Amino acid sequence: MKKIKLLVMALAAMMLSAGFTSCSDNDDDTMSNMERYQQEVENTVRAEKAHKKALLLVAFGSTWQQAYDAFDLTRQEYQKAFPDYDVFLSFSSAICINRAAAGENTAKRSFYEPMYWLEAFGRVQYEEIIVQSMQVIPGEEFSRVVNAMKDFGNNKLGDLDDAYMKTVTLKLGMPLMYTEDNAKELASALDANFHKYAEMGAMLFMGHGNPDDYDTYKANVRYTQLETALQAIHPNYYVGTVDMADNFKVQVNNRMEANGFASNGKVFCAPLMSIAGDHAHNDMAGDDDEWDDAMATQTEGEAEDVSWKKYFGHKGYTIEETPYYTDNGEDALVKGLLEYKNIRDLYIKHTQAAEVVDFYHSMYPEE
C-alpha cells in the first residue's frame, strides 16, 4: 500500500511540475512591450528628423512589391513638394507592418501605425504635423485615421509635454474623394489615363466601398457620383465596388445592359484603389473562376469566387488578356491610383489644403 501511495504522490508531483512548466505562457509584459515598441518608433523618428515639421501619409498597407514601389514613389514626390517637412509613411494594418519590416528586405521598411508615429512626433516635439489620408473615400479606414489624431490631440497616454500640446499645429489632409467636387476632379484625371480604353469598350473601375447598408460617413455615395461624372465625359465608364451593397460587379453588369452596351463588346477593368493589392490582382484580374452556368448569378454572393475579368467574360463580353500584366508595367491595367502622376498630384493638392484640427483645445476649451 505504501508503495502505491508513493506512486500516486510521484504522479501528482509529475503532473504538477508539468503544469507549472506549461504555465509560463506568454513571455511578455503588457506595458513594457508597448513602451518598448513606442521607443523603437521614437528612435526611428529621431534618426530621421531633419526639419521642424512632419508629414505623415497614412495608408492601409500592403504586402505587394508593386504597392511598395508606389508608396516609395509617392513619398519621394511628397518630399519634393514639401521640402520643409520630414515625410513618413504609416500603415494601419498590423500584418502589413510585420511583413514589410522583416525578412531579407534590403532596406527594412518601418511602416508603423499612426498612433505610434504621432506619439513619437509628440515626444520629439515637431512644431507642425500634417496627417494625409491616402484613402480614396472618407470611410471607415479614414475614421480610424481621425481617431488616432484625436487620441494624440487628447494626449491619451498622458506623457506628452502639456506646454508643447498647446502650441503644436495638427493638420488633416482629406481622402481623394472627400467631396463631390473631388469626385469630379478625379473623373477628369481618370479620363486622361483611360480615355483610350473607353473608346474601345466599357472601362470599369473597381473600388472598395464600405460594407454598410447605408451611406456611412458619406463615403459610398462618392462612387456613384464618380460614375456620374465619368459618364458625363464618356458613357462607357462604370464604377463598381467589392464591398458596397448594390454596387457589385453584378449591378455594374445590370447597368451596362440597361444602358444598351453591346453584349459582346470589349470590357476593361482597373482598380480604383490607391495601390494594386489583393483586390486588384485576385478579385479583379484574378484567375479564380468558380463559375457555374446553373447559377442565377444575380447576387454577389453567388459570383463572389469569380473575378471581375472572368465574370464579365462569362457574361459574353470580350476580355483582352494582355493589358492586365506587362513585363514593364507600362500599359498594364492592374495599377493602383498612386502609380499615376496626375492622381498623386491630386493627393498633394489635398495635403496643401490640409485643415487645422484642434483636438487638444476641443478637449480643453478653456485653454
Add this chain to the structure above:
Amino acid sequence: MRIRRVALGLALLCCAAMGRSQDVLLSDTLETVVVTGTGTKHLLKDAPVETEVISGRTLRQYGGQSLEDILGSLSASFAFNEGDMGSQMQLNGLGNSYILVLIDGKRLTGDVGGQNDLSLIDPHNIERIEIVKGASSALYGSDAIAGVVNIITRRHEGGIMLENSTRYGSYNDVRQHNSVGLAWGKWKSLTGFQLQHSDGWQNTSVENTPSSATPVTDSRSMTVNRHTSWQLSEQLTFAPSEDLEFYLAGTLHRKGIYRPKGKYPKYDVKTFDLKYENASAALGGQWRTERGDLLTLDIDWAQHAYYHAFTSTTLTEGFDADGLLILDFPYFAGQRLLQSNQQRTTAQLKGVFNFPNHRLSAGLEARFDHLKAPTSLASRTASDNTEALYVQDEWSQLHWLWLTGGLRLCRNEGFGWRLTPKLSAMARLGNVRLRATWSQGFKTPTLKEMNYRYIREMTNIVMYLGNENLKPQTSNYFSLGGELTHHGFNFTVTAYVNRLDNMIALATVSTSAAPAAYREQYGEMLNKVRRYENMEDARTMGVDISASYTRKEWTAGASYSYLDTKAHVYDSDAERLERVVIDGMARHKGNVFVTWEHRFSPSYALGLGLYGRMSSRRFYALDGNGRPFQIWRLTTSHNLGHSRTMTYRLEAGIDNIFNHVDRTPHGLHLGTTSPGTTVFATLTVRFKTNKSLKFSNKHKSNSKNQNDEED
C-alpha cells in the same frame, strides 16, 4: 550541424562496438495477436472485428522514418500531407478529427486545427500497428468515426537492456532512439529518449502568383520546414504478485518548426516560428482474479501546448493595459505567444469477465477536456466533459460463428445522452472467413470547432471561426469482408459505406461573418472566412483489397483502396444544397511490396525489400488539387553477429528511387511533399542481459491495459 556531428559520433561509436555479433532481428510470428477490435486478445486470423495489422516484421524490414511514412506506405487506406500544423492524416477519406490514434490503448492528445502531431510517436518504439476501420469498437468511443489506429509499443520484459538506434538520411534527417530498461525485484523501468530532426527541403522556388502580377521564382518558402523535436519517456511498473501490476508513466516532448525568411512580404516573409510543448502522465494497474477475470484501471493526463515564437517584431493578438484583446499588440524576437493549450484527463475502469461461450467486457470512462487559448477564445478558456459506459459481449456458441455485440452509452456535458450500438460477426468456412460489421458513431463538436476563432497566415489570410450552434455528428458504418488463407496465400476484400449525419466541416462563408475588429485589421488581406458547419449529409464508401503471398524466403503483397465520397452543404443564400468536396480525398490508392530474407551464416542475415505506393489525384475545395504520384523504395537490412547479449542491425535504403517530385508552386496543394530520391541508413545496437533476445515474438507488446487470455 551540431546534430549531424552528434549523430555521426554515435554512429562511429556503435560501429566501434561491433566486434562481436549475434542474434538476428528477423523473426516474426505468423500468428499475430491483436487487441484493438474487441479489447481482448485474438489471433489476427480469428479476430471477430476486422483488423488490419502492420506487423513488427514489416515495420523493421521497411525501416520507416516516421509514422506518416509507415502508414502512408504500408496501408492503402491512409493519405498524408505533412505540414507545419501537424499531420493531415486521412483514413478512407475522413480526416484527423475522425481518427482515434491510440498509443497502447490511450488517446493521443493534441491537435492544431484538428491535426494530430504524430511526431509524438517514436517510430523505432513501435511493436505493431492495429487499424480498425469505422466506429467499430465499443471500447474506444464512438467518436472514432473513420477508425482507430492503435500503436502498440515495445515493452521491457526484464533484465538489463540498453539500446541505441540512429537513423541518418538526406536533408540531415536524424532519428535517434535510445532506451534503457532495468529490472530489480518487482520493479521494472524503461526510459526512452528520441530525437527527430530534418533540415527540410524546397521542391520549388516558384510561388502561386496571379497572372496579372510579376511572377516570383526565387521564393525561399520551403516544402517542408526545418524541424527538431525530442521526447523523454519513462515507464515504471511494479508487480507485487503475479496477478497484480501497477504502472506509472510520463513523457515530455518539445518540438520546433523553423521557417526561413525571404524577401517577398506577400509570400515568404515569416515573423514567427512554431513551438510545441507536450507532456503526459499516466498511472494505473491491472488485477487478474483467480477465475481469470481481469480488472484494469487507467488514469492519464496529457497536455499539448502550441506557441508562436517570434523571430522579428510582430504586431498580433494580445492584451492592452486594460486587459482588452487587441490585434496589434507588439512582440519582439525571442518572445512567444501561446496559441492554445489543450489538456485532457481520462479515467477508465474496465473489466473482462469469462463465462462459458461468452466473454463480457464492461467499462466506465470519463474524459475531461480543457482548452486554454487566451487570444483565440472569447472566453479565453473552455472545457468539456464526457462520460461513457460500455458493455461488449463476445459470443461463440457455434464453432464456426463468432458474434460480438457492443453498446456504448455516452453523456456529454453540452449534448446529453446517446446510445450507440456495434455489431460484428465472423463466420469461418474452411479457409474462408467472412466478416460483417454495423456500428454507429457519435461525435460531439470539439471545443475548437465550437469556440475557436483564429487567423492563419498563408499566402492569403484565412480566418477560421468556430460555431456554437453545431450539432453532434452521427454515423452509421457498414462493412462486409471476406478473407481467404491458403498455403501462404492471403486475400482480403472489404466493402464499406460510412454515412454521416451533421458532419462538421469547414465551409467558406462571407467575410462579413468575421468579427468587425478582424475585418478592420486584416482588410483586403482577409481572403476567406471559413466556419465550421454541419453538412446536410456525407458519405464515404469504398473497397479495400489486399493480397499477400509468402513462400520460403519470399513475401510479396499488394493492396488497393477505392474511395468515393459525397457531401452536401445547405447554402442559405441560394436556398439550395451544394455538393462539396471532402478535402484531400483520392479515388484510388495502392501499394505493393516484395521482400526477400536470407541467412548466409549464423552471424549474417540479409533482408531486401522493394515497396511502391501510389495515389490518384487528391481533390480540394480551394487552392488546386494534389497531383497523382507513385513512389518506390528499396531497403536492405543486415543482421550482424550472434553474441548472446549484443545485437547489431543495419538498415539502409533509397527512397523515391525514380525521383518523383511534385513541383507545384507554393500556395497550392501537393500530391506528395517528397523531396525526390533520398538515402538513409539506420544502425541499431542493443545490449540485453537475459536469454530471450529476439526483437519480436518473444518480445511482448505493451498492451497490458487490454490484456486478456489468448484464444
